[in-house]
Amino acid sequence: xxxxxxxxxxxxxxxxxxxxxxxxxxxxxxxxxxxxxxxxxxxxxxxxxxxxxxxxxxxxxxxxxxxxxxxxxxxxxxxxxxxxxxxxxxxxxxxxxxxxxxxxxxxxxxxxxxxxxxxxxxxxxxxxxxxxxxxxxxxxxxxxxxxxxxxxxxxxxxxxxxxxxxxxxxxxxxxxxxxxxxxxxxxxxxxxxxxxxxxxxxxxxxxxxxxxxxxxxxxxxxxxxxxxxxxxxxxxxxxxxxxxxxxxxxxxxxxxxxxxxxxxxxxxxxxxxxxxxxxxxxxxxxxxxxxxxxxxxxxxxxxxxxxxxxxxxxxxxxxxxxxxxxxxxxxxxxxxxxxxxxxxxxxxxxxxxxxxxxxxxxxxxxxxxxxxxxxxxxxxxxx
Amino acid sequence: xxxxxxxxxxxxxxxxxxxxxxxxxxxxxxxxxxxxxxxxxxxxxxxxxxxxxxxxxxxxxxxxxxxxxxxxxxxxxxxxxxxxxxxxxxxxxxxxxxxxxxxxxxxxxxxxxxxxxxxxxxxxxxxxxxxxxxxxxxxxxxxxxxxxxxxxxxxxxxxxxxxxxxxxxxxxxxxxxxxxxxxxxxxxxxxxxxxxxxxxxxxxxxxxxxxxxxxxxxxxxxxxxxxxxxxxxxxxxxxxxxxxxxxxxxxxxxxxxxxxxxxxxxxxxxxxxxxxxxxxxxxxxxxxxxxxxxxxxxxxxxxxxxxxxxxxxxxxxxxxxxxxxxxxxxxxxxxxxxxxxxx
Numbered sequence: 001x002x003x004x005x006x007x008x009x010x011x012x013x014x015x016x017x018x019x020x021x022x023x024x025x026x027x028x029x030x031x032x033x034x035x036x037x038x039x040x041x042x043x044x045x046x047x048x049x050x051x052x053x054x055x056x057x058x059x060x061x062x063x064x065x066x067x068x069x070x071x072x073x074x075x076x077x078x079x080x081x082x083x084x085x086x087x088x089x090x091x092x093x094x095x096x097x098x099x100x101x102x103x104x105x106x107x108x109x110x111x112x113x114x115x116x117x118x119x120x121x122x123x124x125x126x127x128x129x130x131x132x133x134x135x136x137x138x139x140x141x142x143x144x145x146x147x148x149x150x151x152x153x154x155x156x157x158x159x160x161x162x163x164x165x166x167x168x169x170x171x172x173x174x175x176x177x178x179x180x181x182x183x184x185x186x187x188x189x190x191x192x193x194x195x196x197x198x199x200x201x202x203x204x205x206x207x208x209x210x211x212x213x214x215x216x217x218x219x220x221x222x223x224x225x226x227x228x229x230x231x232x233x234x235x236x237x238x239x240x241x242x243x244x245x246x247x248x249x250x251x252x253x254x255x256x257x258x259x260x261x262x263x264x265x266x267x268x269x270x271x272x273x274x275x276x277x278x279x280x281x282x283x284x285x286x287x288x289x290x291x292x293x294x295x296x297x298x299x300x301x302x303x304x305x306x307x308x309x310x311x312x313x314x315x316x317x318x319x320x321x322x323x324x325x326x327x328x329x330x331x332x333x334x335x336x337x338x339x340x341x342x343x344x345x346x347x348x349x350x351x352x353x354x355x356x357x358x359x360x361x362x363x364x365x366x367x368x369x370x371x372x373x374x375x376x377x378x379x380x381x382x383x
Numbered sequence: 384x385x386x387x388x389x390x391x392x393x394x395x396x397x398x399x400x401x402x403x404x405x406x407x408x409x410x411x412x413x414x415x416x417x418x419x420x421x422x423x424x425x426x427x428x429x430x431x432x433x434x435x436x437x438x439x440x441x442x443x444x445x446x447x448x449x450x451x452x453x454x455x456x457x458x459x460x461x462x463x464x465x466x467x468x469x470x471x472x473x474x475x476x477x478x479x480x481x482x483x484x485x486x487x488x489x490x491x492x493x494x495x496x497x498x499x500x501x502x503x504x505x506x507x508x509x510x511x512x513x514x515x516x517x518x519x520x521x522x523x524x525x526x527x528x529x530x531x532x533x534x535x536x537x538x539x540x541x542x543x544x545x546x547x548x549x550x551x552x553x554x555x556x557x558x559x560x561x562x563x564x565x566x567x568x569x570x571x572x573x574x575x576x577x578x579x580x581x582x583x584x585x586x587x588x589x590x591x592x593x594x595x596x597x598x599x600x601x602x603x604x605x606x607x608x609x610x611x612x613x614x615x616x617x618x619x620x621x622x623x624x625x626x627x628x629x630x631x632x633x634x635x636x637x638x639x640x641x642x643x644x645x646x647x648x649x650x651x652x653x654x655x656x657x658x659x660x661x662x663x664x665x666x667x668x669x670x671x672x673x674x675x676x677x678x679x680x681x682x683x684x685x686x687x688x689x690x691x692x693x694x695x696x697x698x699x700x701x702x703x704x705x706x707x708x709x710x711x712x713x714x715x716x717x718x719x720x721x722x723x724x725x726x
Binding site: 001003004005006007024025028057058060061108112126127128129130131132133135136137138140141142143144145146147148149150151152153154157158159160161162163164165166167168171172175176178179180182183184185186187188189190192193194195196197198199200202203204206207208209210211212213214215216217218219220222224225226227229230231232235236237238239245246247248249252291294295296297298299300301302303304305306307309310311312313314315316317318324325326327328329330331332333334335336 | 389390417421433434435436437438439441442443490491492493494498499500501502504505506507508509510511512513514515516517518521522523524525526527528529530533534537538539540541542543544545546547548549550551553554555556557558559560562563564565566567568569570571572573574575576579582583584585586590591592593594596601602603605607610661662665666667668669670671672673674675676677678680681682683685686688689692695696698699700701702703704705706707708709710711
């Protein structure tokens, strides 16, 4: 059976960091319920959408495999409904601005009162505490603050960030938070009481260069190296005759063989010989040549070029589902394969069903909540 | 920061064969490091000397039991889980591996456990991540440190953690490849619908978000549409009121000019002043701290982020495992009445 069978998640997560965490839990078999409000939507419902899509691409990619409910958590009735659902759930995920959960009256202590075994995963930019905890930030802000930007860059250049289209800390935290939630779930299933997980993207970005901090603190100079990386004799990108960049890693033990293969030695260093040879060769031919010499080499792919390896060198990181491309999985489980079972929901798609099934509300009560605006049924994007 | 031990009593073997790529050693090291910090007994079987920076061994080896040159078969029989590569599983036979096994590979698809020789760098190229960082008129640029391998380590940890949380605790085999992990985290670089024309690549100085010089170093210019009016207000520079900066599409067209204007504003400000300005105006600007500065940063000190590394020299410091874990008291079932008592 799927790994996280019988795990139910209330997913208040938005954009990437929160929503992708819920998506990965859903992929692993959890019943993940996306919680939105008549007055607040996941910004991915509108970001990057210039079409009439009911479910726009960014939202669709990170929210497939989830059910959806819409409750006005600012109303007492809405909060009561949410807490009644909490009683029958295992995990709550949130990545709001710090303080929002408390302002809504659903902070950890309240959730724990409703369910003494609940796991609250708070995925934040900079943690719950510390002088910068309330500072607004996005992923690349945290690259700067964590030291990762300082460690990234051309050898002769400035610090560098991954930028808006990667927003690296937002991506890695989803993998990490999924693991942390599963670790807490094991603890609760083993007899622990409620757990509040505090997951800071800034802290994680720093942890991901932990070896650089270890080097610096033990007296070693740490500086930006461009694409170079010990212990390799040479690692960099070279421009091919057809305008495509190639990435090449040469190990120390391969230098003599490669030098010989590149032609007569006129005293040029390996970098110059490789650069010259690449500049006169089409990329595919040069990759072939280098691989034949036992060298790691690959074209630097962009956009649709990445798709050329689908089926051969990768298969499930992105998937086609119901006629759309959605985010897939970073891993697979042989005995219980992760799969996409349902498309991303429209707003409030499953509100009535969830109130009845998990909250135990009667049809009359549900009708009343719909009528007074406490809950919201299925409706098209955006607001 | 972290006091819980959900994996107390769990034995994990971390072993990557000598034939496997370096990145798999580092990825397995990261996954094992996290499990060790969460209470597992992680036995790391070191293979051949790969010439890694010693700091990698210090950081990834913390809290583990190290055995050099040991035969994994002699240890795996008593282990609950194993982090390994496809070559090692082929040698041992899956039946001789622990019930839970995470198998790492550079490639996925039909090339899982096979494929051409590759490094983390060349896999980053194939996954498009390399193309996303750096200046458009220069060579693509890798992220600092070991981001590709460590990301695979996070992926492996998530899979193992989910399997260890499963109610049935059945035998499971996790397949985790570096290329799948890179594409998964670089998902916005791929076309999400058929009519996507412009796909992103590295923008450098033409980027909406970028690093700019300031009085005493560098700061990250980061903002979304809602922050633009506050950014203008904070910088109080009349040049920002120009028509060409009025809308996002127009700002993107004139991104280099915009960066020059903002950089000239930053030129009179230190990073500390930019951070204060960002806090006051609720802007997501970020001063670029060096590693030394991050170590002494008041926020990091208040959070007790850095600590010594187990098994290392006392002066070695690195960020602790970034999981804050509160609550989680263990309930004891009393034999008499079955009531739960919290510690």
